[in-house]
Amino acid sequence: MSSGYQKAEKRGIKSMVFALVAVVVNVLFAFLASYFSLPFYLDTIGTIATVAIAGPFPGIMVSVATNILCGLFNSYSIYYTLIGVLIALTTSVFVRKRMSSHKLMIPLYITILALIGGGIAMAFQWILEGGPQFADVADAAAALTQQRSGRGYFIATVIVNIGLNFVDKGVSAMIAFIVLRFIPGDLKRAISENRWKQKPLSEGEIGDMKITRRRASGRGNRTLRMRMIVMLTLMALILTLTLGFISVALHFESTREEYKDAAQKCAKFAAEVVDGDRIDEFIDKGFVAEGYADTRNMLYSIRDASAGVKYLYVIKIKEDGCYVVFDLDSEDTPAYVNGDKIDFEEAFAPYLPALFAGEEIEPVESDDISGWVQTAYYPIHNSKGITTAYACADVSMDYLSDYVKTYLGRMVLVFSGFFILILAYGMWVTDYSVIYPVGRMASSVEGFVKGGGDQKDLDNNVRMVRKLDIRTDDEVERLYDSICKMASDVAEQMRSIRHYAEATSQMQNGLILTMADMVESRDSDTGAHVQKTSAYVRIILEGLKEKGYYAAKLTTKYMNDVEMSAPLHDVGKINIPDAVLNKPGKLTDEEYEIMKTHTTAGKEILEKAINTVKGGSYLKEARNMAAYHHERWDGKGYPEKLHGEVIPLSARVMAVADVFDALASPRVYKPAFPLEKALSIIEEGSGTQFDPKCVEVFMDHLDEVKQVLRKYQE
Numbered sequence: 104m105s106s107g108y109q110k111a112e113k114r115g116i117k118s119m120v121f122a123l124v125a126v127v128v129n130v131l132f133a134f135l136a137s138y139f140s141l142p143f144y145l146d147t148i149g150t151i152a153t154v155a156i157a158g159p160f161p162g163i164m165v166s167v168a169t170n171i172l173c174g175l176f177n178s179y180s181i182y183y184t185l186i187g188v189l190i191a192l193t194t195s196v197f198v199r200k201r202m203s204s205h206k207l208m209i210p211l212y213i214t215i216l217a218l219i220g221g222g223i224a225m226a227f228q229w230i231l232e233g234g235p236q237f238a239d240v241a242d243a244a245a246a247l248t249q250q251r252s253g254r255g256y257f258i259a260t261v262i263v264n265i266g267l268n269f270v271d272k273g274v275s276a277m278i279a280f281i282v283l284r285f286i287p288g289d290l291k292r293a294i295s296e297n298r299w300k301q302k303p304l305s306e307g308e309i310g311d312m313k314i315t316r317r318r319a320s321g322r323g324n325r326t327l328r329m330r331m332i333v334m335l336t337l338m339a340l341i342l343t344l345t346l347g348f349i350s351v352a353l354h355f356e357s358t359r360e361e362y363k364d365a366a367q368k369c370a371k372f373a374a375e376v377v378d379g380d381r382i383d384e385f386i387d388k389g390f391v392a393e394g395y396a397d398t399r400n401m402l403y404s405i406r407d408a409s410a411g412v413k414y415l416y417v418i419k420i421k422e423d424g425c426y427v428v429f430d431l432d433s434e435d436t437p438a439y440v441n442g443d444k445i446d447f448e449e450a451f452a453p454y455l456p457a458l459f460a461g462e463e464i465e466p467v468e469s470d471d472i473s474g475w476v477q478t479a480y481y482p483i484h485n486s487k488g489i490t491t492a493y494a495c496a497d498v499s500m501d502y503l504s505d506y507v508k509t510y511l512g513r514m515v516l517v518f519s520g521f522f523i524l525i526l527a528y529g530m531w532v533t534d535y536s537v538i539y540p541v542g543r544m545a546s547s548v549e550g551f552v553k554g555g556g557d558q559k560d561l562d563n564n565v566r567m568v569r570k571l572d573i574r575t576d577d578e579v580e581r582l583y584d585s586i587c588k589m590a591s592d593v594a595e596q597m598r599s600i601r602h603y604a605e606a607t608s609q610m611q612n613g614l615i616l617t618m619a620d621m622v623e624s625r626d627s628d629t630g631a632h633v634q635k636t637s638a639y640v641r642i643i644l645e646g647l648k649e650k651g652y653y654a655a656k657l658t659t660k661y662m663n664d665v666e667m668s669a670p671l672h673d674v675g676k677i678n679i680p681d682a683v684l685n686k687p688g689k690l691t692d693e694e695y696e697i698m699k700t701h702t703t704a705g706k707e708i709l710e711k712a713i714n715t716v717k718g719g720s721y722l723k724e725a726r727n728m729a730a731y732h733h734e735r736w737d738g739k740g741y742p743e744k745l746h747g748e749v750i751p752l753s754a755r756v757m758a759v760a761d762v763f764d765a766l767a768s769p770r771v772y773k774p775a776f777p778l779e780k781a782l783s784i785i786e787e788g789s790g791t792q793f794d795p796k797c798v799e800v801f802m803d804h805l806d807e808v809k810q811v812l813r814k815y816q817e
Contacts, residue, residue, distance in 0.1 A: 461482055
């Protein structure tokens with residue numbers, strides 16, 4: 104196992120132990136508060152401490168575990184899961200924004216916790232219990248409003264509970280942050296870094312990633328994190344709703360069957376206490392009949408002992424309807440008098456043949472005279488075994504529906520906390536196992552690409568990629584390993600390519616100088632002409648770039664190509680006869696025409712070289728200089744009489760360098776002009792013979808020009 108994984112395993116153990124201790128602290132304080140009936144909880148100390156060190160999700164886990172365990176001594180604790188989760192999220196924002204450094208933010212933080220723990224919790228207590236959980240809160244609210252019901256009383260209970268929670272959460276936060284001060288820095292660092300599946304990112308690096316995501320989303324791109332959030336939210340919502348629906352449905356069916364069974368048993372017990380031989384007597388005489396009152400009292404006892412049974416009565420079935428034998432009083436429905444006739448309800452139509460036959464039937468669900476009920480019928484037999492009446496027990500389905508609604512409300516409270524837990528877990532895993540690693544890899548690869556051909560930047564980027572230390576132990580880590588290998592291989596390949604390129608460049612420079620030397624060896628008046636003109640060309644090019652002239656053209660590569668190929672500007676002279684090339688006197692018109700052909704000859708020579716050496720872009724500027732360095736700005740030059748910026752820039756630069764060197768250097772047909780005279784001729788040619796901008800920058804850098812001149816004169 105690598106050292107990175109060993110460190111991660113140790114951090115994981117420390118984080119787990121810390122979380123367990125935080126849960127124990129929460130549960131212990133909550134138990135003591137419950138045991139001594141204190142109007143406080145103090146069950147968020149561990150949650151706040153965990154969030155401050157480890158982040159929101161571990162804090163949410165601690166909060167949920169606390170509520171589950173507190174359910175052992177507080178049956179309503181599980182319903183407050185959402186409150187603990189909201190407190191963890193609020194603390195996360197407080198810690199992440201470093202609000203503790205602002206004194207006014209601390210009371211605001213505690214106030215928000217009090218509103219959550221007091222206001223929302225009191226709303227839950229009214230939903231679950233119909234009032235405050237603690238007697239002290241109820242008494243204080245009653246003292247404020249002089250009543251124990253109504254809207255004013257409800258508002259008073261909320262205010263009192265918020266006040267108590269301000270103290271509770273203030274003390275909890277104070278204890279948590281004091282404890283954090285005594286935890287060793289190494290332990291806090293280990294717990295904090297446990298969430299990272301790579302080298303931990305600084306706040307600045309996380310901020311840069313968020314800015315990049317916002318820019319991407321601002322351009323209409325959907326970021327991976329946004330897609331994951333949408334997916335996780337939908338999945339958590341679907342899972343929560345599905346589990347909630349299944350839970351409520353199962354509970355409803357279970358309770359329904361339980362009530363059905365209770366109704367059947369109630370009807371059966373009632374049938375056993377009613378004398379089947381005296382049914383007609385009970386219908387005719389009622390309370391006057393012997394044993395009627397005692398039987399009625401026993402029926403009351405049976406109904407009251409049967410959970411969920413709302414109505415219990417005895418009827419005799421005849422062809423024209425039901426005749427009441429016994430009907431017990433209920434809270435919302437007056438009892439029928441013995442002998443009253445009740446018409447058959449529509450729901451009983453399918454069962455009438457069986458009822459007329461005195462048979463036992465399955466419970467019947469109806470929504471008519473008695474409301475939405477489920478009725479169990481059990482036959483009452485006389486001494487001959489003949490069915491003389493039916494004992495009937497009604498279970499109110501409205502009551503069951505209200506009960507299920509209450510259960511549903513409680514499930515919503517429970518599942519809302521778990522919904523956020525599921526969502527937080529998904530986002531936690533997504534951020535630290537996917538988003539941050541992939542984001543850092545993307546930034547590193549982007550930096551690697553932007554590094555261009557600079558070997559030092561490439562090597563630095565390779566080191567930066569390796570420093571990410573991603574260890575998600577899945578496809579992301581394998582992708583990272585592949586990127587590391589690719590980056591390293593590319594850097595080495597670029598190193599090799601650069602080595603070959605440098606060797607090729609040196610060879611090219613050698614060939615250029617060799618060709619220039621061949622020309623120079625035939626021209627007795629050259630006198631280091633190619634070296635000096637190359638130096639002047641560099642001076643003019645750099646001057647143009649400094650002033651921002653021809654910025655689109657003057658790239659680093661272009662300037663290097665022009666300077667490197669400048670020695671070939673007179674390569675065409677290799678075709679000029681020695682008698683003309685080295686004539687000591689003035690050339691005749693015919694000889695001058697022959698001399699002028701060195702431009703076209705140079706162009707042809709270099710074009711052949713370009714066609715031979717594929718991709719030799721540096722030779723294109725050599726061709727331009729060889730062909731057009733005798734063209735004039737005013738269009739009176741040769742060989743093609745080009746003018747202005749139609750003349751290639753490299754040729755315009757070379758024109759200034761070539762003429763100045765010809766003026767300032769001795770020739771077989773003339774001595775060297777004084778420097779001042781040579782410069783004045785160049786200035787006079789600005790705008791006619793030469794590009795004015797080239798002359799301008801040449802004159803601006805006379806110190807460098809003089810240094811070149813002195814170097815080669817010496």
